[in-house]
Amino acid sequence: MAYAVQWVRSLVFIVSMYLGMLVLGIVFFPWAVVSPRGARLACVSFCRWVRWTLGWMVGLKTEVRGEVPTDEVVVAAKHQSFLDIILIFGAVPTGKFIMKRELLWAPILGQYALRIGCVPVDRGKRGAAIRKMADDVAAGAAQPGQLIIYSQGTRVAPGAKAPYKVGTAVLYEQLGQDCVPVATNVGVFWPKHGIYRKPGVAVVEFMPRIPSGMERAKFLAKLEAEVEGRSNALMAEAGFHAKD
Template identity: 70%
Template sequence: MSYALQWTRSLIFTISAYVMMGVLGILYFPWAIFSRRGALAGCHAWCRWIRWSARWMVGLRTEVRGTPPTDEVVVAAKHQSFLDIILIFGAIPSGKFIMKRILMYAPVIGQYGLRIGCVPVNRGQRGKAIKKMVADVAKGRQHPGQLIIYPQGTRIAPGVKAPYKVGTGVLYEQLQQDCVPVAANVGVFWPKRGIYRKPGLAVVEFLPRIKAGLDKATFMAKLEDEIETASNRLMKEAGFEPDGMG
C-alpha cells in the first residue's frame, strides 16, 4: 500500500475519531449528567469504537496483555501517543487522570473528565491536588478507582531516552497503594504527532504490580527498569529496534 493512500486513510480515520467523540458525547450526556457510570460508559464506548475502526480503516490492530487492575491502584504507564491512553483507559473499569486545568474547558473532554473523577491541576500544584484527592476518597467525596499517571511526564517517541520524574515516587508514597506498571509499543504505529497511522499490531501490557511500601528510590528504579525492559521487548516485536536510537 502506498504512503499517500495510507496517509489519506489515516486522515479520514482521525477526522472520524473526533466526530464520534462528539456524537457519543452527546448520546451519553443525559446519563452522564446524573451518573458517573454514564460518563464512564460513554468514554469506554468511544475507546471501543477507536479500536474497532482503526482495525478496518487503517489496518491497525490493538491488543491488551496482562491483567488490568480492578481495585484502587496507581497505573504508571509508558506514554508514546494518544493510543496508549485509549487502550489503558478502555481496559480498566474506573480510570481517572491528573489533567491540566485548561482541559476542563475543552468540549466533551473537559466535561467527561470531571465526571469520571479526573483531577484538574494548575502548573506546579500537582502535590496539593493529590493530597486533596486522597482526602476526598477517604471521606467518600471522591470515587475510588485506578489513577493513571505517566512517569516521564509527557509522550516519548520510540527510541528516545527521557528520565522518569521523581513525582511518581512521591505520589506512590502519598497514596500508599500498589502500582501497576504498563509497557507499550503503540508509538511505532501511532506517533505522538502527525496524521499517519501505520498498519500492524499495537500493544499495551499490564505488568505485575509493585506492592505498596517500598522506599521512593527503590520504587523508582524498579518501575523504570520494568517499564523500559518490557516496552523495548514490545517495540522489537513490532520490528522497531529501540537500542539503536536515542
C-alpha cells in the first residue's frame, strides 16, 4: 500500500514538473528570444520549481554540497538521472552543458538549451564527434560560464559501470581551465527509467578542483577515481552499496 501511494505521489510530481516546464517556457519565451538572460532565468526558475515540489510532493529533499565554482571551469559530473542536471545547473551561476544532439528536438528544452549556450554533439562518432565538439566549444567561448560535461557520456544507474570518455580530457586541455569534479547519489532516488521516486536526501557534491595542465591519461584516471569513489560514498550514505 505504501509503495502504491508513493507511486501516485511520484506520478503527480512528474505531471507537475512537465506542466511547470511548459508554463515557464511560454511565459519567458519573448524574453528568451531577445536575450540569453531571459532563457537562463527561465531555466533557473524551473530548477527551483522542481526542487520545491519534489520535497513536499514526494518527500525527496535535495542538497548541493561543496564549493560551487563561479569562474570559468570545466565541470565534469557523474550523471544518474535528470535530477543531477537540475541540481548542478541551479547551483552554478552561468552553466552550459555538452548535450546530445537529439535533445535539440525536445520541445522547450532544446530551444532553451541553445539560448543558454549549450553545445550539442553527435554521440557514437568517436574522433569526428570529439573534434566537432572541441570546435563548437571554441566557437562559443565568447559566452563565459561553467562548461558542464558528463564524462561517461550518458546516464549510469547506481552500481553500473561505464568508461570515462576522452572528450572531457580534450576540453580540459583545449580550454586550459581547471576541472571541478561532481559526484552524486541522485539515481538511488530518481532512477534512469520509471515513475517511482523514493523519499530521502539526493545530493550532488562539488569536489576540490583539479588544476589545469595535467597530462591527459593522468587527468582522466584521477577524475574517474575521485568521482566514482565519492559517488559510491554518497550512495552508501543513502543506503545503496555498489557491488565490486
